[in-house]
Amino acid sequence: MSRLGFVGAGRMGAPMVERLLARGHEVRVLARSAGRADALAAAGATPVGSVAEVGTGAEVVLVCLFDDEQVREVCLGGDLTAGMADGSVLVVHTTGSPRTVEEIAARGTTVVDAPVSGGPHDIAAGRLTLFAGGADDAVARVRPVLGAYGDPVLHVGGLGAGQRVKLVNNALFAAHIGLLGEAVRLAGQLGVAEEDLLGALSHGSAASRALAGAVARGSVDGFSAAVRDFLGKDVAVARAVATELGGDLGALGPAIGAAVP
Structure with a gap:
């Protein structure tokens, strides 16, 4: 069981959170709507009110937003990475520029870019395809977490290769x-x-x-x-x-x- 943070519990993110909870992980989640937050709380997640709270105490933080601009806002312009402990890993599921994950990593955060191929039905079945980029040890550390909904989890190279x-x-x-x-x-x-x-x-x-x-x-x-x-x-x-x-x-x-x- 891992202590996880999750940003972006929308169409793709919500079923990911549900799969993580089913595997016994503790998940702090930031959701845009009160209704979505309440539903995830009923499933066992802990809704929080800020990105800083998502990262605090988390071993792995997962980001699943719509576009690259939102990732930059949360990870480069917000307090998400500031609250993450030494040894924690940030996983970016959003498809975007490889430059974004490289900029986040340059600030001292261990990052794995893992954009996805598939939809909510694939997440629910645990067969979402993940293209993971990052250092060998970082990908190895997050693989048990990603395995809650990802199969296969394909390590395709260094940071940015997934994108x-x-x-x-x-x-x-x-x-x-x-x-x-x-x-x-x-x-x-x-x-x-x-x-x-x-x-x-x-x-x-x-x-x-x-x-x-x-x-x-x-x-x-x-x-x-x-x-x-x-x-x-x-x-x-x-x-x-x-x-x-x-x-x-x-x-x-x-x-x-x-x-x-």
Whole structure:
């Protein structure tokens, strides 16, 4: 059992907290809404009123916010890391720039960046994919905690590597959606209805998670609209990081543009 702090108990964070509690961990949680805080308290968590309280006495602090700007506000502009004890580890689940976790670590905090692939249903089943970046000993220390909802927990390199892998993952995912849209267009020219095409492709070599999402939503446009908010901000970061490091999206770019304008 570990003493944990958690910031960001929203759509993804709340089921993470529930899984951590089910494993017997003590969890201090900062939630935006009183209703969410009350629900987590009923499940066994301890709601707190400030980021400083989240970090105080915690062995591991987990941050699961919507975007990089929020992470910077909490971890670089707030009191979260100031209250963390020596030997504690900060885990950042939010997808963002690798520069952010590097800046946090430069202030003396041990950081593991562990962006996720999957949704609330994967968390509830304990099969969320985590791309973890950080020192070997830091990742080893948090692995038993992350294992409450993450499987597999993939250690993909040093600090920032998790973010880099996740950005490539989401760029490719967006490109898949864009290419699916083009496939639907081609099928229409050939006289094949989108519903029939998507159902058939699910059983062929063109199957993918993007295709499965489009099938579940009934159309590529419907799926694209459903994921556009989170995918769009991740692709924007991927473009910026690639440019900063002297790279580019190459052939992924046009396909991404078709899915995430």
